[in-house]
Amino acid sequence: MDFEKALIKINQVSKNTLMETLGIEYTEIGENYLVATMPVNSRVHQPLGILHGGATVALAESVGSAASFLFVNSNDFVVKGIEISANHLKSKTEGVVTAKATIVHKGRTTHLWQVAITDEDGALISLCKITNIVIPK
Template sequence: MSFDKDKVLERCNNYCYNTLMETLEMKFTDAGEDFLVATMPVNPRVHQPMGLLHGGASVALAESVGSAASMMFVNPEKQEVRGIEISANHLRSKREGMVTATAKIIHKGASIHLWEIRIVDEHEKLVSLCKLTTMVLPRKR
């Protein structure tokens, strides 16, 4: 089976409809055999009270891109993915603009995937560094 970037991005962006990802305006923009990229605008929708990017919004972006990336490695008709642990270090604040999250696989097991997700600003400065563990489960019909 060959990798089809356009099909992956279309499927991931379709996952966003009527979800938190759509509410936060996340968009999947690039994919490879071992990575997935999504963007999210930084605006009042994702601010905390001081007018900065909310850490929870960064974590939502990280978990969304990492979980979707795990879906690239499973058969969606027979399996589904659940995030089971996430950690985040918020290293730089951001008031406006765009952040980009890139999930790269660290470990791809039969039932556990481990991802590193780097969230950067428009100048490639690191905003948050996250680690996500996902579990692959049999799909319940």
């Protein structure tokens, strides 16, 4: 896989979607992982002025689903999220969070990803798990 082309592709297909609305940008890809960033500002705050858990989960699902999409033949298969869980460990008011989805299980029909969301100092903000189903077109 050409990692640079894959990043360009996944950022292009995110135009005019929730990912663009939240400012999510895919920044790095490797053999078994995908990384994305999201700015923390008033667009992703809850009323107390901190990062909304739903925005965090949207980031986790976006990077975990995109990772599965990149690691299957998209001409033959569709990827859909079927379960996600999140543990929010630390609040954040501003800056940038980084989500790294790492494959835990890559089966023929299901993928399990662990998504660690950290701040600029590497502190763990949330730890998420997403299961995707891989369906033939």
